[in-house]
Amino acid sequence: MADADGKMKDLSISETKKNKKDGTPKTAAKKPQQQKKKIEGAALIGIDVAKQDDLGEWYQQVITKGQMISYYDVAGCYILEPSSYAIWENIKDWFDTKIKTLKVRNAYFPIFISADNLEREKEHVEGFAAEVAWVTQGGKSKLEKPVAVRPTSETAMYPYFAKKIQSHRDLPLKLNQWNNVVRWEFKHPMPFIRSREFLWQEGHTAHLTKEDAGAEVMQILDWYEGVYQELLAVPVVKGTKTVNEKFPGADYTTTIEGFIPATGRGIQAATSHCLGQHFSKMFDITVEDPNAKETGKSEKIHVWQNSWGLTTRSIGVMILTHGDNRGLVIPPRVAEIQVIVIPVGVTAKTTPEAKDSLYGKVKAFADDLASVGVRVETDYREGYSPGWKFNDWELKGIPLRIEFGPKDAEKGVVTTSRRDIDNKDEARGEIKIEDLKERIPQLLEQIQSDMFNRADKAFRDHRVQLTDWEQFVPTLNDKNVVLVPHCEGDKCEDEVKEKSARKALGDDVAEDSKAPAMGAKSLCIPFDQPEGIKEGETKCINPDCSNFAKAWVLFGRSY
């Protein structure tokens, strides 16, 4: 929540000033009277509050100590440190390669948008007006006309579309940009999840027909699912947004919806919109009907447009999903470092020759791994014990650790330890040195799929199908999202939200004091619809709604 002048209840300012030399940010949210259960055996450098006890505090520690985020002195803005930016670059490479197969071309449009353009599509501007940042001054001079910092680029790009699209031969026009956008939100900020500036890609395309536009919307959504499921190991549900939740100015919005098990809240993961002809009408983007000669009519066609975006929020969802009480857990496919090699068993008694020999072997197999594309680093730091190093790299979430000491060398093996498995014995393994080039990539893929499968199970277990309103709020309170028959009416949806908000429940209901106060909103209408809704027969779940249900709709408290 913020006061009118735009200050957010954010930890950035005080933190960077007060703890400048400390390096371990403390949180203002942690009140002195709160006694947190300390994690038993937690190392000094590690996380000192359990994920299940205080997710907010845990998240702050994990992202800062794990070196994903550093706080900043402008509220709602955060520094993406190299480890998190590397994840973004991996996402970028994967997705950029995909869209290039559709002949989408990258471009760059200015960050500033004139008020005139911003305001051309009514629904769109209403959707964004409350959170647009305005530049009103350049140097010492006041600008005659303030310019908006882009919250999204539809209105920056579509005058260009109008200029470039002169004939149906100019279609489809497919552009994308990787850039920063600003939404001056006043809600409580959360690194990655809700920040005033974030990075994303925004694709903007124009097509001759509704069908062509629609096909692309779905193709992009599939790739967004790929980013989450295949790269970040985070399960999502694909669907369509209800009218209440669609993008301002879109015909319809398709979405992938994620889930944070620790809070039982849903989270919008990425959206792919069919804008229809709303913007092409406002921006006058037309072509002559290519079939005009045949039909005898010379008719203008307004082009069909899409826009689609994926943001750095994805990294936050990944952290919230996989992180544990030892810190980050990063899926191998996006990790900057996939394997950390730590020499062990070097003591005061070790001769320099023995040490050189050991380190030489480490270097040799690390080079081998690098040669087959494994992102591997070695940790030869002096003055730190192996145990300290283990904790350090676990905190940073490196998917796989290789330990190598004199005993391993004798046996011609390395000891491996998977980050994603909590039980130490189960996490460990042994691989022959000559097999490393083959086995390590396999093991990384195993970690990747195991991480996804665990998260997928958690989401499935917490996606509860029900038809009885009495179960609606209790099920939400048990950290689930719910799949319910709904009429898809926007007012009914507002009612459901209001009825499921905490204020309607009384203070004694929620055991978990951190349960969100907000009500449940519709997350999506999943493409994958179970049986059971009969037209004109199945009632909407809202007892005060007299309409019949149109579909199973996923509702949840959400970010």
Place this chain on the structure above:
Amino acid sequence: MADADGKMKDLSISETKKNKKDGTPKTAAKKPQQQKKKIEGAALIGIDVAKQDDLGEWYQQVITKGQMISYYDVAGCYILEPSSYAIWENIKDWFDTKIKTLKVRNAYFPIFISADNLEREKEHVEGFAAEVAWVTQGGKSKLEKPVAVRPTSETAMYPYFAKKIQSHRDLPLKLNQWNNVVRWEFKHPMPFIRSREFLWQEGHTAHLTKEDAGAEVMQILDWYEGVYQELLAVPVVKGTKTVNEKFPGADYTTTIEGFIPATGRGIQAATSHCLGQHFSKMFDITVEDPNAKETGKSEKIHVWQNSWGLTTRSIGVMILTHGDNRGLVIPPRVAEIQVIVIPVGVTAKTTPEAKDSLYGKVKAFADDLASVGVRVETDYREGYSPGWKFNDWELKGIPLRIEFGPKDAEKGVVTTSRRDIDNKDEARGEIKIEDLKERIPQLLEQIQSDMFNRADKAFRDHRVQLTDWEQFVPTLNDKNVVLVPHCEGDKCEDEVKEKSARKALGDDVAEDSKAPAMGAKSLCIPFDQPEGIKEGETKCINPDCSNFAKAWVLFGRSY
């Protein structure tokens, strides 16, 4: 020039509105009474004013018709179209790979900077204050404290450096970001060359010693030279900036300086700064002296910092250097499309089978070329003559055209045409189809080096060494930059600038009415110093200066 409210004499606004459907922007700068010499034989789709007659008009046509830039309705901001953005991506890939060998890591810092931080280094803020854009409003609310849109990120990043650098073990710290920056300039804007927003990379590093910092400054400068000379085929001179021209807050600035033959003006191409300890003192970035135990003193050391940046201006320098009266000429190494294949000799009489056969062969060798990494496209568009297509791709600057018709097919050859050679006969060649995979990459490299050599000769021919002040201004007026003995005094430099400005010359002097009115400033003190300056003997070139020359300094009118 701009009036106080920040409006620039810019063509963007009127252009996009008036010629929305035309697609060929006209320029407000072209007054009706001006009669431009039309280029003989210029195609309708091409450039209709010669580079030598009106560089400004030519540039506008080349960048818009060549689809590098589209105008925009916020003054001083431009759209980077896919063809120019692809050049930027090629530069990015090359340079990013280089800096990663130095273990520089990419990160992302917020676009907004608090006034507190921005103002911490006095010299720095003075250098940028006049052109900082300020966000003062978020949604409907006025911000309590306005935030600056980054003009550069020293002050955004260095509080983070102070936090992260706790010990000499944390050094060196090397970060880089690829981002957008904003400088709300009031000078006449010029796409790529001077715009209010531009893209760049900014590297920021911290080192334990002055020597380590200095070595990196030079390494980076070498790579900047590489971007210009090896990728963009643009020659540059390496050197150090004088005190007058160094980066605000730097110890010293090294630079590569380019040259635009058409105007005889120098242009700053990229800079690599050693910031010394200026910022580390202001931001309190210190470590304990690692040698403290030996020396017995426990002393704090302020770290040594560098920053270095390369911008999208580089694309503008490339265009101004190589473009000709047929349009853009893009060096092969950065071109989005290196080879365009155009089937020829298909007439109304051609049977469908013959056409299919011809196109099949085109596809086959184009695929072959792609398989060896050549960026190749084919142009099968119906309804356009080969001649029209030739002009179209020449305008876009594609380095090499392959023509392929029935006669070529019979002989088993293709006809090639180099974009960089004006004489049609000299530009043409013939290559056997079976040799294409070997010969085309070679030919592209030949084009690349020929382009560089021609530009290098032009720069050498226009870099005139002189010692006599009487020749100074006339030599500048002949479109040269000059290498002169100079005392390196900042006031003397101001005097030289004033004396070489047009107002000091009288109106009748400059034949070329487009000669810039500004005086010559120092471009750099080249690393490569000719013989001839004797300490305490050689006079400074400025007749009113009583000091001895310290070095040969490159002066020129500049962008």
